[in-house]
Amino acid sequence: MFVLGIDPGLSRCGYGAVARRPGGLEARAGGVVRTDPAAPLPERLLLLHGELRAIVAELAPDAVVVERVLFQTNARTAMATGQAAGIALVAAAEAGCRVVQYSANEVKMAVVGYGSATKEQVQRMVAALLGLATPPKPPDVADALALAVCHLGASSVQRAVDAAVGAWP
Secondary structure, three states, X not given: OEEEEEEOOOOEEEEEEEEEEXXXXXXXXXXXXXOOOOOOHXXXXXXXXXXXXXXXXXXXXXXXXXXXXXXXXXXXHHHHHHHHHHHHHHHHHHOOOEEEEEEHHHHHHHHOOOOOXXXXXXXXXXHHHHOOOOOOOOHHHHHHHHHHHHHHHHHHHHHHHHHHHHHOO
């Protein structure tokens, strides 16, 4: 299975692709889409949409995981993050990908084992789980890779449950 994680943001939108292989997990791509904060909002959203569409088309993932925005202390930041998340959801749906969402706490719990983990802890665990020599930077890339890792773990558990339930009389 090949999964693309997207950490939505209007100024910086992280993405990271992870594949499950026989020996474990492998990072295949990662980066950040940036928009100019001085540009008008519609232009920024259009740029983000075009970039994410191109990334999804190029990588052709089996699933796209977008962080579910639940809470932000700054309402303006929350709105921008929500708009970026919507753009990511649309780009994935347009490509016909399976789309899944997890909250930041769910991802931290799955990757670090602690729902209130710091950015640095997430970066270190993502590096360890993916066999990377150094933690992914910026944190937006690490968060996107963590989303993909979270989904790969969740899908493994779901397959095991499905297999066990299928074995019941």
